[in-house]
Amino acid sequence: MPKAAGALDGSGGQGGGQLTKEHARQPDSLWYTAKTHLLGPPLVNEQLGEQRLSNPLGLGVLSPDGISSSAYGTEEILIALLPIAGLAAFTLILPLTLVILLVMTLVVLSYREVVMVYIRPGGSYVVARENFGPRIAQICAVALLIDYVVTVAVQIAAGTAAVASAIPAIGPYKVEICVGVVLLMCYGNLRGIKEAGKAFAVPTYLFSGAVILMIVVGLIREVIGNLHPLDPTTLHGTYTIGPGTEGLVTGVMIFTLLRAFANGGASLTGIEAVSDAVGAFRPPEGRNARKVLVAEGIILGVLVAGIGWLAHITHATPRTAGYPTLLAQEAQIVFGPTVLGHTLFLLVQLATMLILYTGGNTSFNGFPFLTSYVAGDSFLPRWLLKRGHRLVFSNAIILLAVTSVALLVIKDADVNSLVPLYAIGVFTAFTMAGFGMAKYHHTRRELGWRHKFWINFAAGTLSAIVVAIFAIVKFTEGAWVVLVLFAIFVPALIRLNAEYRAETEVLETVSGEQPPPPPHYTRRVVYVFVDDFDLATLAALRYARSLRPTQVRAVHFVIDSLRAEKLREKWTRADRGVALDFIDCPDRRLTKAAIDLAEREVADPGTHVTVILPRRSYSPLLGRLLHDRTGDKIAAAVSRIPRSAATIVPYDVPGRVAVLQARQAAAKAAAAAARAGKPAEPEELRTDRGGREGMAATAQELARESDVAAAHSLPRKRVAPTKGVVAIGTVSGGKVTVEGKVRVMEIRPVERNSVLAVEINDSTGNLTAMFYGRSHIPGVICGARLRLTGSAGIRGGQPVMINPAYELLTPGEDS
Known part of the structure; x- marks a missing residue:
């Protein structure tokens, strides 16, 4: 209220409704000044523009997370196989790669339907919410939130391992480097890095081109017979290579194969990124997004198959230190020790680092938008809906950076230790999307719905099997943490929503009643x-x-x-x-x-x-x-x-x-x-x-x-009234003219209108003038002197005028 404000800022009583010079502009706080210097000047809402993506640019911008996972998927399979299967692991990797490619094909086919039906951002969360309801959709929300956090950690750790493969001296400092990269990404995104920039598309094409070149050269050298495999038993720092005496049908080997398959599932992470940004494509959005999704699937399939085949041929062996990586060893063997070969090897490592870091950065775009969608549904705190200094969801960006840094420190930036936390969230989202789209087609039964239903149902079922396998075979390696997080966060999100809904229902009830x-x-x-x-x-x-x-x-x-x-x-x-x-x-x-x-x-x-x-x-x-x-x-x-x-x-x-x-x-x-x-x-x-x-x-x-x-x-000093002006204390009714100093101003709502109530005082009493339909009169402020002429009545023992004629005699002290 104006009078309350005046009471606190020193404008009441002694006349001064205006701000004093000292208060004309409050100085910026130290924190705001530092933030402005670090992040740049604040952006206004009109600068929240939208850039539409062409298909080539969309493929480059939205695919790094998915395509980059091929850099460590094959290595994770071998890490699980070598201790039990021994050298037979290099043979078993081929059928396991084929199974993973089959799962990838079904997932891509399922998401082809998603991007055609659900154009608005949100991906599998929107699919789950629209088909299963908002409560069940929180399973998908928690899965994706975990996925985004772990994605940052895995991608940054793998990218740093790629750098260490080229420069081994930095290996002991991988944790520090990873933390620095995450903080740098956080800073960049707080400034408002745009995912749609062409610079973010370069790593995708550079990595794909470099690795495909490596695969082609490797195949040519294999055909001409001068590609010689390594002897893993002579290498130092490798994972334990077992005797390989277990039969394929023994319980230990079956468990090992399931672990290897679960590890290899990490190659499929990031496929859903296109479905989270369908609205960013040029019209027709759904058709263009589907083309990009298929292109991403083809590129990823070629890379996974090629890297797996080269691992089978070269016997490149994972190291316990995490570097040199399997991909780096393959590049060294394929390109050879020549100057050109070493240059190409460095190119592969550079491209790998860039796409992995870029893939990690995509989470800084996806995580804030996902939290804003979920918060918009009242399942997360509403402060996650607020855009910050540079029109980005700053709170979510900082939250993602803090949690991913903590994860990197706890897991010592080791990719193999982080993978068990990874795929459960990813494949849970795949499961919800597959079953959600199956229900969508089964409910609507549009033309050709049957084959779409079975494709999505198969994708959902197979993804659910992968989740079950991961939860069982990776339970002691860290999967239990993810399961506990699901058990905590899903009920917590539903409970928070119940609080918000109860508040909303009460507010609607109160708003609907007559006050x-x-x-x-x-x-x-x-x-x-x-x-x-x-x-x-x-x-x-x-x-x-x-x-x-x-x-x-x-x-x-x-x-x-x-x-x-x-x-x-x-x-x-x-x-x-x-x-x-x-x-x-x-x-x-x-x-x-x-x-x-x-x-x-x-x-x-x-x-x-x-x-x-x-x-x-x-x-x-x-x-x-x-x-x-x-x-x-x-x-x-x-x-x-x-x-x-x-x-x-x-x-x-x-x-x-x-x-x-x-x-x-x-x-x-x-x-x-x-x-x-x-x-x-x-x-x-x-x-x-x-x-x-x-x-x-x-x-x-x-x-x-x-x-x-x-x-x-x-006590007040009485002032002799001006000629023709009566003292307020003597007003009992009728048409009169009074003068006085504005003491209180107040805006009062009346039905659908507003009334400006101005109380003046002339040392004999107070009079209130009611100006209907006004919220401000230029020059009329606390401390100003007014002359009012009109019919006066008595209300509550005090004279009142309705819409009187007024004359501003003197302005307020600070006007």
């Missing part, structure tokens, strides 16, 4: 709880008076008798015009004492109690150190009492003290300037005079702060 008539209390009591006598207390008193209660009482709960006596002396000496009550609180339970006080007062049904709690505001960090939140506890407790309310009045102590000191310094400077043209005075007299003037300025400011206003308690 109750405003309460009429015969007595309004305002308590100002006083802990010490300071500027914050004076501001609270000022605000309490602006409420125009029946009675204002200051209260101090005594828990320290000596301190209470000092407060009594200060209060008496200051003579604020409000009595200070001392209430003994021997058990130091301030909240209970406040409740008892309020309950005793509201025992009378016609009484309403408002409790004012002054709060000294400091910087956030300093505030946490200096405040124990007792005021919040008291306010919460008092607000639960019928016919009671509590208000915390913050007061910027450092800022206000700075203003007072600046005014004191200005007063001294003005006094010095005035003396410049006068005969010289002894130095001690000038010092004494400057000090007295500065103290006088400060005292004057404190008087304005306290506002024991002449409008409330001090």
